[in-house]
Amino acid sequence: MSIPDLSIIIPVYNEEAVLPEFQKRITSVMATLGLSYELLYVNDGSVDTTLELLRELKTADPQVCYINLSRNFGKEAAVTAGIDHAMGSAVIIIDADLQDPPELISELVAPWKEESIDVVYARRKSRAGESWVKKTTAAFFYRFMGKIGPVALPRDTGDFRLMSRRSIEALKTLREQHRFMKGLFAWVGFPQREVLYDRDERFAGETKWNYFKLWNFSLDGITGFTTAPLKLATYLGFAIAVFSGVFGLKIIFETLVNGVDVPGYPSVMVVVLFLGGTQLMFMGILGEYVGRIFNESKNRPLYLIQDFEKTCPLKDDEIEAVSLNGE
Numbered sequence: 001m002s003i004p005d006l007s008i009i010i011p012v013y014n015e016e017a018v019l020p021e022f023q024k025r026i027t028s029v030m031a032t033l034g035l036s037y038e039l040l041y042v043n044d045g046s047v048d049t050t051l052e053l054l055r056e057l058k059t060a061d062p063q064v065c066y067i068n069l070s071r072n073f074g075k076e077a078a079v080t081a082g083i084d085h086a087m088g089s090a091v092i093i094i095d096a097d098l099q100d101p102p103e104l105i106s107e108l109v110a111p112w113k114e115e116s117i118d119v120v121y122a123r124r125k126s127r128a129g130e131s132w133v134k135k136t137t138a139a140f141f142y143r144f145m146g147k148i149g150p151v152a153l154p155r156d157t158g159d160f161r162l163m164s165r166r167s168i169e170a171l172k173t174l175r176e177q178h179r180f181m182k183g184l185f186a187w188v189g190f191p192q193r194e195v196l197y198d199r200d201e202r203f204a205g206e207t208k209w210n211y212f213k214l215w216n217f218s219l220d221g222i223t224g225f226t227t228a229p230l231k232l233a234t235y236l237g238f239a240i241a242v243f244s245g246v247f248g249l250k251i252i253f254e255t256l257v258n259g260v261d262v263p264g265y266p267s268v269m270v271v272v273l274f275l276g277g278t279q280l281m282f283m284g285i286l287g288e289y290v291g292r293i294f295n296e297s298k299n300r301p302l303y304l305i306q307d308f309e310k311t312c313p314l315k316d317d318e319i320e321a322v323s324l325n326g327e
């Protein structure tokens with residue numbers, strides 16, 4: 001099997017409304033580039049007709065291949081599955097909803113081709129069609145991560161980027177369960193370059209990230225197998241610490257003005273409440289870390305492949321697993 005110049009990885013989850021249009025646009029862009037390529041779709045457990053559409057695309061276009069995951073694993077896992085199976089000398093990660101304009105790919109490719117830049121990421125100038133809540137939370141998040149993170153995260157950047165073979169190989173060695181992709185991208189380093197663009201509105205369909213869905217999702221998770229209750233201690237402890245701090249000031253102030261009813265009571269109260277709150281808070285923080293160790297130590301696979309279009313090369317052990325299932 002010959003190695004294509006580019007592997008385009010497209011995670012798709014219930015994207016029937018945009019998929020044909022996306023395919024049309026990406027194919028016309030790729031035709032202008034004069035590079036060989038594979039379009040590697042990763043179906044992340046879609047419940048609409050996305051998979052059927054992918055099968056149709058596959059019959060119509062030999063560049064298309066797809067991996068079908070056994071359920072919805074989330075975008076990070078889907079991208080990881082794509083990265084694991086991409087063959088290209090460079091890999092491009094792009095959303096299917098046309099918020100990442102495929103036309104920008106030529107600009108992403110140029111620095112890699114001409115100057116051997118390993119990572120070329122698209123940075124958005126604007127965020128059309130996103131609510132102010134999303135914009136504010138995103139802005140806050142980047143600022144916060146920039147302050148506390150070990151590696152600087154480029155601002156206003158998503159997963160839309162080109163990565164060279166050696167940076168992809170580096171990324172493949174990071175197998176943690178909690179896959180914060182932006183952080184992983186930044187962690188591998190290598191020469192990087194940004195390309196500015198205007199982020200379009202979603203072409204059709206809906207974003208998978210509404211806040212209510214995230215909330216319900218997390219409630220389901222609690223009963224199943226998350227460590228979320230540990231978090232409660234963090235927030236409860238923090239609230240108690242703040243409250244007792246304020247309450248303490250009040251007692252101190254009243255004691256200074258009115259004198260003492262029962263000797264020793266105010267100071268004991270302040271110390272007990274404050275220490276209790278702080279201890280709970282730090283136990284909560286410890287819990288956060290223990291919870292993550294718990295998840296990592298289970299060492300579960302990051303995703304499971306249900307079936308795939310054969311032109312997508314698989315790792316040897318996966319081919320074995322599939323043939324064991326009699327396929």
Ligand code: UDP
Pocket residue numbers: 010011012013014015044072073074075078094095096097099206207208209
């Ligand atoms: N996606 C996915 N699995 C998910 C959620 C999303 O593969 O569980 C894909 C989705 O099909 C799209 C991309 O990730 O191609 C970005 O998703 P979305 O547009 O919903 O996110 P947003 O742009 O709002 O951040």
Ligand code: MG
Pocket residue numbers: 095097099202207
């Ligand atoms: Mg989107």
